[in-house]
Structure formats: structure tokens, C-alpha cells
Amino acid sequence: MSAQVYFLKLNQPSDCLLEEAGRKIFQTFGDFFGASDRVAVKLHFGERASTTRLSPFLVKGIYAKLRPVVADAALMDCNVLYKGERSFGASHKKLALDNGFDFAPIVIADGEKGDEETIVPINGRYFKEIKLGRALENYNAILAVSHFTGHGSSGMGAAIKNIGMGLGSKAGKLAMHQSGTFGAKIDSAKCQGCGLCLMECPAHAIILENNKAVIDYRKCLNCGRCISECNFGAASWIGGSSKELQEKIAEYAWGALRGRKSFFINVLLGITARCDCVRDRQEPVMGDIGLLASNDIVAVDQASLDLAQGRGLVKLGVKLMRFTGLDPRIQINRAAELGLGQKKYRITELAG
Numbered sequence: 001m002s003a004q005v006y007f008l009k010l011n012q013p014s015d016c017l018l019e020e021a022g023r024k025i026f027q028t029f030g031d032f033f034g035a036s037d038r039v040a041v042k043l044h045f046g047e048r049a050s051t052t053r054l055s056p057f058l059v060k061g062i063y064a065k066l067r068p069v070v071a072d073a074a075l076m077d078c079n080v081l082y083k084g085e086r087s088f089g090a091s092h093k094k095l096a097l098d099n100g101f102d103f104a105p106i107v108i109a110d111g112e113k114g115d116e117e118t119i120v121p122i123n124g125r126y127f128k129e130i131k132l133g134r135a136l137e138n139y140n141a142i143l144a145v146s147h148f149t150g151h152g153s154s155g156m157g158a159a160i161k162n163i164g165m166g167l168g169s170k171a172g173k174l175a176m177h178q179s180g181t182f183g184a185k186i187d188s189a190k191c192q193g194c195g196l197c198l199m200e201c202p203a204h205a206i207i208l209e210n211n212k213a214v215i216d217y218r219k220c221l222n223c224g225r226c227i228s229e230c231n232f233g234a235a236s237w238i239g240g241s242s243k244e245l246q247e248k249i250a251e252y253a254w255g256a257l258r259g260r261k262s263f264f265i266n267v268l269l270g271i272t273a274r275c276d277c278v279r280d281r282q283e284p285v286m287g288d289i290g291l292l293a294s295n296d297i298v299a300v301d302q303a304s305l306d307l308a309q310g311r312g313l314v315k316l317g318v319k320l321m322r323f324t325g326l327d328p329r330i331q332i333n334r335a336a337e338l339g340l341g342q343k344k345y346r347i348t349e350l351a352g
Contacts, residue, residue: 029143029293035071054146073104080228082227107135143263
């Protein structure tokens, strides 16, 4: 038996039409959540310079229909590992408001510094436990609204990445990115010896030697704080392979979704070769396709990739694999292995 995926075709919709599309796509899951549910609407709020990020008008239409039928609903994300406005709770929330997400409560689930986390035991290939934003504990349900894009490390960003990477605390994000025992490193050529990472390190694992920061790995907690605190790009993560990263993301998604109602909407509009974390203007690599919706995270990501690869002369998956050498199907296959859903699906097109 195949999974049900709903498709609403859209092409260069106006803000007004996007809000209407949000209300229309609600019909696909209107009775999925109930009056006792507390729903975390998992988003990526986008960077300031991006013009192709997820539309707040679309989310506003969805939220307007969702909020009256559930006990509570809030827009949720966690802080990022790299340095920027989305590195800290207050500036992350301000950016979300500035980007138009001012119509609903906003929850940055891992707090101001990215260290408010909950530990969830799993029995994965890479992890026995994962670290998620603590505020997620207050919600028994997740509605993921994910902008489908390419990605320079994972091949693509869609529902699996939005949940897996997006709900990880800073330490969780570092664990997904890192290769080996330790995840952080400091480039002495870039280090200015300012001492900020020393002051912010919760384990006092950083010292100054010859006016350069050095990590004492005997004390390091792999929390990632030094990476997001550094103003000079000297602190970064020790990355593993794309295959490893994608499979780790799938394991995090598995742990985050366990025991929760979940529904997924993928937005195939303004599809760019890189993700919405890019802090520059990007141009779409193909025309708009529309919205896909399902309660099966594997099916909705597989259907999204299939549609994008078959769209016109520009095939996103092929283009990205030629450019990066990455296969975005790895995360889908691992999520299916973990029992998160199935790759076989049937599409029902909604009337426009």
C-alpha cells in the first residue's frame, strides 16, 4: 500500500494567493489534529537577505485555520550552529518578526544560547541519544512546513532535514555535523585572541596560547558554543561525509517525531540550489511547482524530489549531484529504514 501525498499546483503566486493556498492546504489535515493537541509548527524563518525563503503569507493562511481547532500552536525553530542572527534566541526571534512571521507566538526551542535541550534516547546507527530543543517537550504534535531547496552538504533540504537538523540543539547540530569524537576546531590563522570563546565556554575547555585560542579536548563538551560565539570565523566544526550527515539527520528526525502526531507540507516554490541559511540573494534554478502535503515524511520528501527532478529542462537533483557530488536520496532511504514512512506514494491533485 502506498502513502497518500496531496499536491496543490502553484506558479508565481501573489502574497494573497499564497495565504489562500495555506488555507486550502489545511483541508488535507484539518481533522488530523484535535482539540487537545499542542502543535509545534516547525519552520525555517530564513535569513534577512534572502528573497526566496518560505513565505510568511503561506504560513499565515495555514496558522489561521489551525489555531482555532487545537489547544495551542506556535511557530518553532532552534538556533543555528554558525555565527549570525539566528545563532541566539532574541536575535533569531527578531529576525523572524522582521521577515513577516508576526502573526503567531514564536518559540526558539533551545533558548537564548542554544543550550536548553532535552535528551531523547534512541537506538540508532550513529546515536544512542539525541539532543533536541527543550521547548519541544511542551508539544505533542508537529506540523512541518518546509521550503524545498538544494543543499551543499546534504543534497537537499526538505521535511526530513527541517525536522532532524532543525530541531537539534546547538550540541545536537554539532553531533550531526562532526566526524569522530570531537566536533569543534579553531583555526589559529583566523583567531584574533579576543577571548570571547573562553568566557562563553561552559566547560572552561579553551585557553589562550601565544594569544590564540586552543581547545582542551579533555574538557570539551561538544556543545558548539564557541562556533556561534566567534566573530571571526575561527571556530568551526570538523565535518564528516555527506552520507554520514544525511543518515544522522534522519536519526534525529526519527527521535524528534517519536510519540508525536506529525504532518508535513513541502513548499516547492522559489527552489534554489542552496538552502535558506545562505545570507545572500539567490535565484531559483527552476520554475515553481506547488505544495505537497502528507502525514508520511518519507513519501512527501520522495515525491518532492521526484517532481523537482522531472520538472522541465532543469533537473534539480541531477544539477546538484553534478555540482556537489551529493546524492540527496540517502536521507530518504535512511528514514525509510528507520520506519518513518515509505517511498512508494500516490499523488492526489487538489483543485486550484
